[in-house]
Amino acid sequence: MNLNSFLLMRHEIVLIAVALIILIAEIFTSDQNKGRIRGLAIILFALNTIIGFFPAETGTLFGGMFTTIPLHIVVKNILNIGTLIVLIQSNAWLKTEENSDKFPEFYVLLISTLVGMFFMISAGDFLMFYLGLELATIPLAALVAYDRFRSQSAEGGIKLILSSAFSSGIMLYGISMIYGMYGSIYFDMLSPAMAMNSLTILAFIFFFAGMAFKISLVPFHLWAADVYEGAPVNVTSYLSVISKGAAVFILTVILFKVFPTISDLWQKVVWVIAVMTMTIGNLFAIRQQNLKRFIAFSSISQAGFFLLGVIGGNEMGMTAIVYYMLVYIFSNLGVFGVIAIISNKSGKENMDDYNGLYHTNPMLSLTMMLALFSLAGIPPVAGFFGKFFLFTAAAQKGFYILVLIATINTIVSLYYYLLIVKAMFINKSETPIPYFKSDFYTKLGLGICIAGLVIVGFASGIWEMIAKLAFGM
Amino acid sequence: MGILSFLVLIPTITIIAILFTNDKKQARLVSAIGTGIQLVLAGVLVWMYLTERSAGNTAAMLFTQDFMWYPNLNIHYAVGVDGISVAMIALTAVVLFAGIFASWEVEFLNREFFISLILLSGGVFGFFISLDLFTMFLFYELAVIPMYLLIGIWGTGPKEYSAMKLTLMLMGGSALLLVGLLGIYMNSAPAGQPLTFNLLEIAKVTIPIEAQRLFFPLTFVGFGVLGALFPLHTWSPDGHASAPTAVSMLHAGVLMKLGGYGCFRVAMYLMPEAAHEMAWIFIILTTISVVYGAYGAIVQKDLKYINAYSSVSHCGLVIFALLMMNKTSMDGAILQMISHGLMTALFFALIGMIYGRTHTRNIYEMGGLMKVIPFLSVVYVIAGLASLGLPGLSGFVAEMTVFVGAFQHADTFHRVATIIVTTSIVVTAVYILRVVGILLLGPIKNEEFNHFKDAKWFEKLSTITLLVMIAAIGLAPLWLSNMIQHSLIPIIQKLAVTTGI
Amino acid sequence: MEITVNHLMFGLFAAMIMVFSILTVTTRRILRAATFLLLVLVATAGLYFMLNYQFMAGVQLTLYAGGIVVLIIFSILLTSHISQKFEPVGWKKAYFSALASIAGAILCITTILQHKFQATTEAAKEIDMKLIGNSMLSTDRDGYALPFEVISVLLLAAMIGAIVVAKRKKLKE
C-alpha cells in the first residue's frame, strides 16, 4: 500500500479536503468576509467536480473494503454534478440574513453526506456500507432541521433521524443474520455462499427494507413526504435527487453483487414494491397542493420507476439506472430550482400561487415545464429517454406486466405534472407572483438543468459510455 | 442531408425563428413562410417520389437515411418513405398550411400558439418518415403533447377538462403502445442476433406467435386510441369541441391518422399472424364505431361535437378497412385517412370561422347563414358533401375503395360487417344534411347575423387550399391510389404469406 | 443436561435483559425508563463478558451505559419533569403494536430456530487487546483502518450537525 494507491479514493479525499477547507476558512474569516465563503465553496466544489473527471485508476483498497470501478467513478461524477447544481441553487437562500451565521456548516454537512454516499458506492463490505449509509444520513437530518425558524424543519429532522435509526436497526438485524448464516461481511465472500432458505429471505427482506427506506419505497416511504416538506427547499432537492439516486445505485449494485444467487427472490420483492411504490406515490401526489410535498410524492413514484432498472439485475438495468439518475438530477433539480427561487422570493409554495406564472415569469415557467415533462417522460427532453431505457431494461427480462403498470402510472403522473403546467400556463390569477430578476447563480443553476435536459437525450454518447462501463462491470 | 430530414428540420428552424419575432404579425408571417416552405417541400417530395418510382426504383422505402444513434441498443435515426408516407406527409403539409391561415388572428400569446402548432406538426412529420420504432414513438409522443397547451390555453368551453382528458387518454394509448413496441423489440431478431427497432429489419423475421398474441393487441389498441377506436374514442368529442380551430384541424386532420398509420405500419405489418387471429375483435369494434359514431352525430347540437362524432365514424372506417387486410381495402383505408384528414380539417376550419362570427356553436342558435356568409356556407356544404361521400370529392373515392375491398372476403362475418358499415353512408347523409339544413339554410335566425362579413382573404386561402385538394383527389384519384397500392404490396405480402393465403 | 454456573449466569442476564427491556418500553415514568435501559445495557455487557469479549463489554459499559444513557438523562432533564408520568398508551396503538411485535418476534425466532447454522472449521482466534489494536489499524483484509477513519468523519459531521441544529440565534438586533 502506498500513497499512490490512495488516488483510487480521490473522490472521497478531495471532498473531505473541500469540507475541511471550508471549515477552516470559516474559522479564519471575519464576519464581514464570510459571504465570500459561498463563492469559495462553489468554486471548490466545481473544481472537485472537474477533478472527478480526470482519468483514474480503478481497483480495490483496504483488503476489499473499498473498491472502485469505472462505473463508480461515473456515478460519483454524476452525483458531483447534481450536488454542484444544488449548491449553486442554494446560494440565493444561503445569502439571506437568517442563515448568515451558519451557512459554512451547511456546506460541510452537505459534503459529508456526499462523502458518505461515495463510500457507500465504493463499499466492499457491509460495514463500510453501513458507515457510509449513516454518514449520508445523520448529517442530513441536521440539514433537514437546519432552518431553525420553522417548526416544520425540526419536525422533519426528528422524523428523519428517528425513522432512519429505526430502519437501520432493522437493516442491521438483517445484516447480522446474513453474517450469521454466511460468515462474512465482505460482499465478495458472501455472494458465492448465498443460498435460498427461510432465514435468508427474512434477512434479505430486513436488509431490503432498510435500503427501501433510504430510497423511500412504499411501504417504507412515509417519512419522505413530511421530511421533504419540512426541510429547506434546497435540502429537499438534495434529498430527493442525490441521496435517492445514490441509494438506488447502491441497492442495484448490492443486489447484483451480493444476492445474485437469490435473484429469483428479490426480483419478486422488487416487482411488488415497484408496483406499490409507483401507484401509491402517484395516488398521493395527485392530492398535493404544496409543491415540495408534491415533488416528494412524485419522487417516491419516480423511485418506483428506478426499480424497473433494478429488477432486471443486469448490465442494461444498471446502465438505465445510472442514466436515469443523471436525467433525474437535471429534471428534479430543474423543478426544485424554480420552486426554490419562487419560495425564496415570494415565500409561496402552493400550486395555486403559481397561477398565471407564465405571464409574469415566462422563463421560469418554461424551465419548470421542461423539467416536469422530463419527469413525466415526454420527448424530446431527456426524461423520455431515461424512462424508455428503464422500461427496456425491465422488458428485456420479460417483466412486461410491470412495464405496463409503469407506463400506466406514467399517465397518472403526467396528470399531476400537467396540473402544474396548467396552473402556470392556463389558469388566470388576480395576484400572480410578480416578475423578478434572478441573479447569476440562479440562472446558472437552471441553465445547467435545461442544458442537461435538452442535451442528454440526444447525445447518445452519454448512454453509450455508461453502457460500456456497466457492461464491463 | 436528405430531403426527409428537412421535413423535420424546417419546423425546428421555424420554431426558432418565431422565438426571435417581436409581435403577432411577424410571428404569423414567419409561421406562414415556414409552413409554406414545408408545403412546397412536401410537393417536391411527392414529385420526387413519383419520378423515382417511374424511373423503376422498386425499393420498399425511398430516400432512406440511416444514422446510428444508440449503437448499444441498435437504435437508429432511420428515415425513408413509401407512397403511403408521402401521401400522409403531403396531407400534413396541406392541413398545417391551411391551419396557420385559419388561425391567422389568434388573440393572445400568438408566438406560443404558432410554436406549439408547428412543434406538433414537426412530430407528425417525424412520425411519418421514421423507419425506426424508437424515433417513431418519440415523434408520436412529441406530436401528442403540445395538444395539452394548445387546447388548454387557446381552447374554449371546458378546455382544461378536455385538454386533460385528451392528453391522458392519448398518452394512455401510448403507454400500451410503448409496451407493445418493447415487446416487438425484444423479439425483433432471432436469438444471438442484435435486436433492432428498424421496421424493415423486423419485418424480415417472424415474431413468435406467443409474443404476437401479447403485443399485437397492445400495439394495435395503443395506436387505436389515437385512431378513435371504440370505446376509447371519448377524448375526441370533448377534445375537438374545446380545441381552437387550427388545433382541431391538425388534430382531427392529421394526428388521428397517426393512429391508423401506426396500426398497419407497425402492428399489422410486424405481427401479421396475430393480426389475422384477432382481427375479428377489432372488426366488431370498428363496425360499431362506424355506425355508432354516425348515429351519435345525429343528435348533437354543438357543431364540433357533430364533427367529432363524424370523425369517430370515419376513423372507425379507416381501421375497419385496415383489418380487412387486402390491398383494396387497405388502399381505401389510406385514402380515407387522407380524405377524412382534408375534409375534417376543412370542417373544423369552417366551424372556427363561423364560431368567430356567431360566438356560438349550438346549431339551434344559428340559421340562414347561407345568406349572410355565402362563401363560408358554400364551402361548408361542399365539405359536408365530401363527408357524406359525394362522387367527385375525396370521400367517395375512399369509401368506395373501402367497401369494394372489404367485400372481397367470402365469409359471412366479413360481409355482414361490411354491409353494416355501408349503412353508415345513409346515416352520414342524415346528420350532414341536418346540420346544413339547420345551420345554413332556412331563414336568418338572428338579426345580428346580418352584420357578418364574409370570409377574409386568409380564411379563403385556408379553405380553398383544402377544397382544392379534396376536389383533386375526388376527381383524379388514380395516381394517388396507385401510389398507395404499390406501397402496400410488401405489407400485403407479409400479411398473406404468413397465413398462407 | 446439567445445569452449570454458566447457565445460571446466562439465565440471570437473559432474564434481566428481557424484563428490563420490556419495562423500558412500558414504564410510565421517564427516568425509570432510562434506568431500566441502563440495566439492560449492563446486562448486555454481562452477556458479552460471557462470550469472552471483554473489550466489547468494556466498551458497552463505558460508551453505551456511561455515555449514551447519560446523554439521554441530560436531555430528559432538559425537556421533562423528572416526576412526569405519561398517560397510558391508547389501547389501539398498544394492541396493534404489541401484535406486530409479538408476531415479528415469533416469526423471527421460529425462522432462526429452524435454520441450521454452519460453523467455520478454522481455528478460533484468541482475542487480546493487541489483536484488536492491530486489526483496527490494519489496511488489509479484516483490517478496519478505513472504517476507523470514516467514522471519525462521521463523528465530526455529527458534531457539526448537532451544533448547527442547536445553535442559538445570533442576529444583530
Next chain:
Amino acid sequence: MLNAGIPMEAFLVVSTLMFFAGVYGFLTRRNLITILMSVELILNSVNINFLVFNRFLYPDKLQGHFFSLFIIAIAAAEAAVAIAIIINIYRHFNTINVEDVDKMRY
C-alpha cells in the same frame, strides 16, 4: 469458556426479544426521548447478534466484533444529533410528545 453449554439459539432468542421490545417501544412511546431509547434497544440487540455469531460460528475472525463496535459508535453519534433535534423540537413545540409533532400530513 463462560458460554460453554449454552446453545447459540438462546442468545439469539434473547436478542430477538429485545429487538422486538425495542420495536414495540418505538411504536408506542409518546416521548421522543423514550423512542430514542427504544432505538438503542434495537441496536443493542443487533450487537448481541453480531457478537454471538462471531463467537459461536466464526471465531477465526473478528468481523462481527468490529461491526458491533462501530454500531455502538454510530449509535452515539445518532443519539447526539437526535437529541439536538429533540431539543430544537422542544423549543418549537414546547413538548416532545411525538403525537403532537404532526404538523405535516396527508
Next chain:
Amino acid sequence: MSGFQYAVLIPIIPFLMFLLIGLVGHKMKPALAGLIGTTGLFISTVLSYITAYQYFFVSGKVDGVYQKIIAFNTVWLQLTDKLHIDMGVMIDPISVMMLIVVTTVSLMVHIYSNGYMKGERGFQRFFAFLGLFSFSMLGLVLATNIFQMYIFWELVGVSSFLLISFYYDKPSAVAAGKKAFIVTRFADLGFLIGILLLSYFTQTFDFVTLTSPGCPAIAQAAGVTFMGASVVTIALVLMFMGGAGKSAMFPLHIWLPDAMEGPTPVSALIHAATMVVAGVFLVARLFPIFALTSPDALTIVAYVGGFTSLFAAVIACTQNDIKRVLAYSTISQIGYMMLALGVSGYGGHDGLGFMAGNFHLFTHAMFKALLFLGAGSIIHAVHSNLMTEMGGLRKYLPITHITFLIACLTIAGVPFLSGFFSKDEILTAAYHHDKILFFVEYAVAGLTAFYMFRLYFNVFWGEDRHYHHTPHESPLIMTLPLMFLAFASIFAGYIPFSELVTSDGAAFEAHIEMPIAAASVGIGLLGIFVAWFMYMKPKDAPAKMATMFKHVYKWSYNKFYMDEVYLFVTKKIIFNYISKPVAWFDRHVVDATMNGFAWATNYASYHIRELQSGQLQKYAFVFISGVLVLVLSFVYFFMN
C-alpha cells in the same frame, strides 16, 4: 375507333358551364349567366342529336343489331386487380335515347328558366346547378360501367337536392331537399350493396360484359345461392331498390311530392322527365341480366311498378296542389314504365315491354315536362300552387292553355298523340304477361285521365278567382319551350321505337292490338268525362264524392299517411330511439367509464391519505408491518 369520341363533350360541356357559372357566376350579370348556360346546353343538345343520327342511321348496326359502342373509356380508379372503376362513354340505343331526352328537356328547361327565374335571387346559381345536373344525368346515361353509373347516380341525387332546396331560406324547401336526398340515399345503399355483391361474383363492373347474353360471369354468379335465392337475384333486387328510390317507387316515393318545393323548371327537368326515370333506365340497362338470369327480380319490378302506379294515381285524384298532382302523376307513370320492363321478355317481340317502357319513358318525358312547364307558367301567372286559387285561366294564358291541353290529352292516352302509342304498347305487353297487372294498369289509365282533366278543368275553366293582379301570359322565352314540347308530345309517338330501342338491339315488328287499344282509349275518355262531369257541372259533386268515400278520400288526401309513417320511423325510431340513446350511451357509459377511471383514482387517493398521518409511530408501524408481511408472504407463499 368508333368515331363517337365527340360524345364525351356532351356531358363535359354542361360541367364546364357549371364550373364557369359556379365559380364566377356571382360576378356576372344574371342574363349573361343564363345565356352561357343555355348556349352550352344547346351545343350538347346538338351533339346529342348528331350522335343519335349517326348511331341509329349511319353506323350503329352490325348484322342488324345495334351494338354497344364504347366511345371512350379510361380507368379512373383501380380497385382490385380485376375491378376498376372506369370513366367512359357508351353509346347504345337506350343511352342515345336518354341523351335525346335529357338534352332536349334540359335545353327546354334552360330556355324556359331564363324567363321563369328572371329576377330571382340566385339566378346564376340556378343555372350552375342546372349545368351540374345535366352533366350528372348525361354521365349517368353514358356510363360504361355500373360504378360510373353509381357515381353519376349520386351526383344526380345531390343536384336534385341542391335544386329542391334552391329557395334555401324557405324551411319547407330545405326539408324537402333533405328528405329527397336522404330517401334516395337510403335507396342507393341498396344499389351500392347490390353492386358490391354483383361485382364480387362477376369481378367486373363493365356493362358490356355484364349485359351480353350468356355472360359466363353472370352464369357463374347465378349458381351461387344465398338463403334460397341466387345472388344475382339478390343483387338485382338490391339494385332495383336504388332504382326504386330514384324513380320514387312505393314505398320510397315519398320524397317526390315534397320535391315540388323546388322551382318549377326543376320539377320539370329532374322530377318529371329525367332523373326520376333513372331507375327505369337502370333496369333497362341491366335488362339482359334481369330477363335472362333472374325473372324473379323482374317480377318484383313489375309488381312494384304496378302497385305504385295505382297507388299514386289514387292519391293524385285528391290533391289540390297542381304540382303535387303532377308529381303523383309522375310516380304513377314511372310505375307504368317499371311495369313495362317487368313484364317484358328478352329478344324480339318478347321484348315488347322493354321497348314500350323505354318508349313511354321518352314520350312521358316530353309531355310531363310540358305539363310541368305549363304548370310553371300558371304559377308564374297566379303566384300560387293551389288549384282552389285558380280557375278560368284559359282566357289569360292562351298558349299555356293549349299546350297544357295537348299534354293532358297525351297523358290521357287519346289516340294519335304520343302517349297513346307508348301506353298502348305497355298495356299490350302487360296483357300478354300478367292479367292482374293489366287490369291494374287499365284502371290507372282511367284514373290518369280523370285526375289530369280534373286538374285541367279546375285550372282553366270554371270561375275566375280573386287574383291579386290580372294573370297574363308568360313571355315568349317561356312559351317557346311549351310549344316545342307540345309539338314533341304530339309527334314523338311516331318514332319507330321497335326498330331502334329493343331489348336485344334487333328490330322487331310492333303493332297495335286493336281490342286493347280501344279499351284503353275508352277508359281514357271515360276518365275525361267523369272529370268533366264532376268539375264542370254541378259544383258539389266532388264534395259529395268526398263524403261518399270519406275514408278512401281522407286516406288518399293524406297520401295514405306514408309521410307520417316515415316521420315516425325517422323521428321516433332513429332520432329518439337510436341516436339519442347512442349519444346518451356515449356520454354516460363510455365516457363515464373513462371518467370513472379518473374518479376511482381520485377516490383511492383520498381514501389512502390517512396512511400519511404525520404520526411518526404510524409510519414505523407501517414499516414494520410491511417488513413482516413481506417476510411472511415470501417465506410461505411466493417462494414455494
